[in-house]
Every structure is written in C-alpha cells, then in structure tokens.
Amino acid sequence: MTHYSALSLVAKAFSGHRSWSRAWRDPVPKPAYDIVIVGGGGHGLATAYYLAKEHGLRNVAVIEKGWLGGGNTGRNTTIVRSNYMMPGNTMFYERSLRLWEQLSQDLNFNQMVSQRGQFNLCHSPASLDAARRRGNVMRANGIDAELFSREEVMRRLPYLDYSDDARFPIIGSLFQPRAGTVRHDAVAWGYARGADALGVDIIQQCEVTGFILERGAVVGVETSKGPIRAKKVGTAVSGHTGYLAAKVGLRLPLETHVLQAFVTEPLRPMIDSVISYAAAHFYISQSDKGDLVLGGDLDGYNTYAQRGGLPLVEHTFASAKALIPSISRLRLMRQWGGVMDMTMDGSPIICKSPVDGFYINGGWCYGGFKATPASGYCFAWTLAKDEPHPDNAEFTLDRFRNGYQIDEKGMGPTPNAH
Amino acid sequence: MLRFKCPVCGLRDETEFDYGGDATVVRPATAETAFEPWYDYVFLRDNPRGPHREFWHHSRGCRQWVVVERDTLSHDIGDVVLARDAVKENRS
Numbered sequence: 001m002t003h004y005s006a007l008s009l010v011a012k013a014f015s016g017h018r019s020w021s022r023a024w025r026d027p028v029p030k031p032a033y034d035i036v037i038v039g040g041g042g043h044g045l046a047t048a049y050y051l052a053k054e055h056g057l058r059n060v061a062v063i064e065k066g067w068l069g070g071g072n073t074g075r076n077t078t079i080v081r082s083n084y085m086m087p088g089n090t091m092f093y094e095r096s097l098r099l100w101e102q103l104s105q106d107l108n109f110n111q112m113v114s115q116r117g118q119f120n121l122c123h124s125p126a127s128l129d130a131a132r133r134r135g136n137v138m139r140a141n142g143i144d145a146e147l148f149s150r151e152e153v154m155r156r157l158p159y160l161d162y163s164d165d166a167r168f169p170i171i172g173s174l175f176q177p178r179a180g181t182v183r184h185d186a187v188a189w190g191y192a193r194g195a196d197a198l199g200v201d202i203i204q205q206c207e208v209t210g211f212i213l214e215r216g217a218v219v220g221v222e223t224s225k226g227p228i229r230a231k232k233v234g235t236a237v238s239g240h241t242g243y244l245a246a247k248v249g250l251r252l253p254l255e256t257h258v259l260q261a262f263v264t265e266p267l268r269p270m271i272d273s274v275i276s277y278a279a280a281h282f283y284i285s286q287s288d289k290g291d292l293v294l295g296g297d298l299d300g301y302n303t304y305a306q307r308g309g310l311p312l313v314e315h316t317f318a319s320a321k322a323l324i325p326s327i328s329r330l331r332l333m334r335q336w337g338g339v340m341d342m343t344m345d346g347s348p349i350i351c352k353s354p355v356d357g358f359y360i361n362g363g364w365c366y367g368g369f370k371a372t373p374a375s376g377y378c379f380a381w382t383l384a385k386d387e388p389h390p391d392n393a394e395f396t397l398d399r400f401r402n403g404y405q406i407d408e409k410g411m412g413p414t415p416n417a418h
Numbered sequence: 419m420l421r422f423k424c425p426v427c428g429l430r431d432e433t434e435f436d437y438g439g440d441a442t443v444v445r446p447a448t449a450e451t452a453f454e455p456w457y458d459y460v461f462l463r464d465n466p467r468g469p470h471r472e473f474w475h476h477s478r479g480c481r482q483w484v485v486v487e488r489d490t491l492s493h494d495i496g497d498v499v500l501a502r503d504a505v506k507e508n509r510s
Contacts, residue, residue, distance in 0.1 A: 242463075242465040243465070246464070251462040251464065252462070252463075253462055254463065255439075255463050256467070256490070301437045301472065301488075302465065302470055302472065303490045303491075304467045304490050305490070305493055310419050311419060311431075311433050344460075344461050400457070401457060401461075413460050413461055416439075
C-alpha cells in the first residue's frame with residue numbers, strides 16, 4: 001500500500017499518476033474466518049478496521065452484496081455532531097466526534113472533516129428552554145455547546161427569514177462549534193484501505209443469502225459465492241437488520257423506513273455551517289462543490305425501496321423556502337433515498353444477540369453516518385471480547401424488555417416519529 | 419405518490435392519509451397479565467421485505483381507518499378494506 005503524502009503525490013505526478021497501487025485487494029473468499037462482518041458500508045468496514053487494529057484480529061472478512069459505500073454511507077447528508085443528552089447516547093456520540101477529529105491522520109486518508117459548526121434553531125420559549133437544558137447536559141459532559149440569542153443568530157446567519165410573517169419565528173439557537181461535515185465516500189474508502197492493509201479480506205459483489213446454523217448457533221454465512229464459515233458473524237447492514245435477523249429466527253423492535261436527501265445546483269459560498277430547522281425537521285449545509293445538501297423527514301411508512309415519494313420532496317422544499325427564501329428558485333440536481341432501521345426508541349442496537357455467534361450492529365434510525373467511527377470501535381470491542389464497551393453498554397436488545405429505552409425525542413414506541 | 423382506493427371515497431392520494439403501522443399486530447385482551455404478549459404487541463414487528471398489511475387513517479377524507487395491502491419493496495398496492503371489517507376477520 002502506498003503511503004499517501006504530498007511527497008508521494010509529487011513523485012507519482014512524474015509518472016502521470018499511472019503508477020498508484022490499488023487501495024485494497026479483491027480477494028477470493030477463504031472457506032473460513034474468525035469473524036465475518038456482513039455489510040461493507042462505513043460501519044462494517046470501521047468494525048473490521050478496529051478489530052484488526054485494536055484487538056489484533058486479522059482473520060476477518062467483510063462481505064458486501066454491492067460495492068463499498070453504495071448503501072447508506074453514500075446516501076446521507078454527511079453531518080457529524082454529538083449533541084445528545086440521554087445517558088447511553090451522549091458519550092457514545094462524543095467518542096465518535098473525537099474519532100472523526102483524528103480520522104484523517106489515523107487512516108492516512110483525507111476525510112475532509114470540516115468542523116464548521118451546527119445550529120439547532122429554536123422557535124418557541126419552550127424549545128429554547130429545551131435547547132438550554134441539552135446544552136447544559138453536553139457541557140457537563142465536556143462537550144462544546146453554546147446558546148445563541150435571536151440577535152446572534154441574525155448576525156451569523158443573515159439570510160434566514162426573520163420577518164414578521166416567517167412560518168416559524170427564530171428566537172435563538174443551540175450551537176455546537178465542533179460539529180460539521182465529513183466526506184462520506186472517503187469514510188468507506190479510508191476504512192477499507194486501512195482494514196485491507198491490516199489483512200482484512202473485503203469481498204464485494206457477494207450477497208449473504210442465509211446463515212449456517214449448528215446446534216442453534218450461527219457458524220457461518222451462505223453467500224452467492226458459496227458458504228463461508230466463521231466463529232462469529234456480525235451484521236452492519238443498515239435497514240436490512242430485521243430482514244437478516246429473521247433468517248436466524250429473531251424478531252426485532254424496529255421497522256424499516258426510507259429517508260430522502262437532495263442536492264441543488266452549485267452556488268457561490270453561502271452557507272458556512274450546518275443548519276437544522278427544528279420546527280420543520282429540516283437540515284441544510286453546503287458542500288465543497290457549492291451545491292446545497294438538504295434533507296427532511298421520513299416518508300413515514302414501512303419500505304425497503306431506496307427511493308422516496310413526492311409528498312416529502314414538496315415538504316422538504318417548502319421547509320427550505322420557509323427558512324431561506326432566497327434559495328426558492330434553485331434547481332434540484334439529484335435526489336436519493338436510503339432505507340434504515342427505525343427502532344422503537346430511536347436509538348441504536350450494538351450487542352450480542354440471543355443467538356450464539358450472531359452479533360447485531362443496527363437500529364441507526366437516521367443518525368448512522370455521524371456514528372460510524374464509534375459504531376465500528378464499539379462493535380469491534382463487543383465482537384472481540386463478548387462484552388460491550390462502556391460506550392455501547394446501553395445499546396442492547398434487552399432494554400426494550402427491561403424498560404430502559406433511550407428515547408432522545410420522547411416519542412414512545414412509534415418508529416416513524418423518531 | 420402512493421394512491422389508495424378508499425372503500426368509501428374511491429382513489430385518493432397518500433397525502434390525505436396518516437400511517438398507522440403494521441395491521442397484523444393484535445392487541446392482547448385487556449385481562450391479559452402475562453409479560454410476553456404485551457412486549458410482543460408494543461415492541462416487536464415482522465418488518466417484512468415484501469407484502470405488508472398496514473393501517474392508514476383517511477384523516478383528511480372520510481376519517482375511516484383502512485387496512486391496505488402494500489408491498490414494501492415494489493410499493494404495489496393490493497386490497498384496501500375498512501379496518502373494522504378486517505378486525506372482524508381477525509376475530510373470526
């Protein structure tokens with residue numbers, strides 16, 4: 001593997017950039033591994049990377065039915081933040097943000113981590129009080145948070161609608177300076193390259209069609225390239241966790257839903273932070289290419305189709321126009337949908353399942369991208385040691401049975417409302 | 419845009435309806451005191467990739483609850499019946 005540096009870039013320039021080596025191998029699957037990870041997105045690749053790096057487990061395969069990062073790693077709005085306040089969530093997401101901050105150096109792959117700050121706008125005295133409480137919980141845990149008045153938001157984001165007939169008045173904002181965006185494809189590619197260099201086999205175009213069970217325990221996977229045995233199998237398959245878990249006889253506390261995202265035509269630099277419009281469940285940022293990246297709410301019904309419907313397109317753009325009237329004539333360049341596990345409390349699941357040899361990393365709702373490094377780190381820990389890391393100790397399946405749901409939004413067991 | 423053939427109003431747009439979730443989930447009898455049936459009812463779902471029976475509320479129409487057969491992969495829509503008729507079927 002070539003070490004990426006300014007020097008290597010200059011050196012390769014002399015050969016017309018034709019002598020770069022592959023970033024990862026394309027191996028034929030071995031008959032057996034210590035650990036098989038199902039799903040070659042950010043979470044699966046990060047898990048394999050940390051298994052090899054932190055725990056010395058290198059006889060590991062990542063099996064992907066399509067191509068790396070072709071699922072939700074490439075279907076999100078690239079936002080990273082750690083503004084969570086429920087015990088169990090707070091320090092997990094902060095671990096993730098701290099890992100993001102070091103990730104380019106750790107992987108020797110530019111993740112384009114841009115800590116441009118994130119505004120969570122408040123529209124009523126009650127929402128400002130809730131934001132103050134959230135900010136205080138964050139600060140008490142050593143996480144950066146600031147509360148801005150309406151005047152401060154007007155100074156920093158002069159292009160929002162502050163008029164008397166604004167649909168929702170903006171009366172302040174919670175702000176996390178260290179939040180921002182990350183180049184999502186680089187996450188998959190960087191972890192893949194890092195894991196491969198440590199000996200992990202990354203097998204693409206290989207779909208898991210079932211599991212090999214012996215005496216009630218999972219001892220491998222059936223794939224489109226034949227059976228592969230493993231002492232442990234972990235899933236990191238976004239919206240398909242329930243689908244795969246059903247193959248080993250598990251029913252899970254989640255439903256699969258679709259979330260859409262959009263990019264507009266490129267503009268000159270305009271939005272230099274991430275803005276969340278809480279009243280309409282809408283968020284927007286600007287990519288380095290200049291296009292505005294924006295997203296809204298779930299379509300709201302169970303679906304495995306990676307596309308959304310027009311009602312949510314209209315809702316999202318009505319929100320965009322209500323918040324930033326000046327972008328009303330922008331044209332939409334692309335739209336896409338990603339399917340995700342919506343759990344009964346809106347928080348993820350990273351744990352050993354009731355079936356021996358079967359481990360679950362899922363239930364990411366629509367917060368999966370920002371969690372990628374900590375998810376991989378904690379899932380690797382759980383797989384290697386058969387016990388959770390302190391930061392994912394609460395993300396169990398048992399919490400629903402025992403009454404310890406982590407319901408950040410306080411919505412109750414209604415997956416489409418989280 | 420999904421479109422449902424409401425038994426009362428005819429073919430109507432998705433935007434007139436609110437989603438009510440999996441219609442195969444059956445609420446235990448009020449007298450049920452065991453833990454498992456209630457845990458199943460509140461939290462666990464089959465979450466199928468394919469045919470799905472689901473509740474929709476025609477809240478901006480006739481205000482009837484209906485049960486829709488819809489495929490979660492293709493979004494093909496099959497039978498739409500009034501929920502009270504579907505529930506009678508469940509009980510019989």
